Amino acid sequence: MRGKIRRFAINFAAMKTLILFLVLCLSLLSISAIAQPQKTWEYKFEYNVSEKKANELGQQGWELVTIGAPGSGPTSNVETFVFKRQK
Numbered sequence: 001m002r003g004k005i006r007r008f009a010i011n012f013a014a015m016k017t018l019i020l021f022l023v024l025c026l027s028l029l030s031i032s033a034i035a036q037p038q039k040t041w042e043y044k045f046e047y048n049v050s051e052k053k054a055n056e057l058g059q060q061g062w063e064l065v066t067i068g069a070p071g072s073g074p075t076s077n078v079e080t081f082v083f084k085r086q087k
Helices: 002-035 051-059
Strands: 041-047 063-068 080-086
Touching: 041 051, 051 063
Parallel strands: none
Antiparallel strands: 041 080, 063 080
């Protein structure tokens, strides 16, 4: 019986240490998330962008997010390029 109690005490101590470590890690993560300001983005929609135009936008800090396939209506044969950059 003593062996089981001793083993339980060791496992309980290890568990307490692990829980304390996890709480500390989560606290540090939440502090770092609070310390960083929220990023805001601005978006730009361009149509049928050439490689030259994409490179110019990249030089201005714009990042290509997605390319929308041609849709229906007046822009049925035009691809939509969506760019973003941090404000």
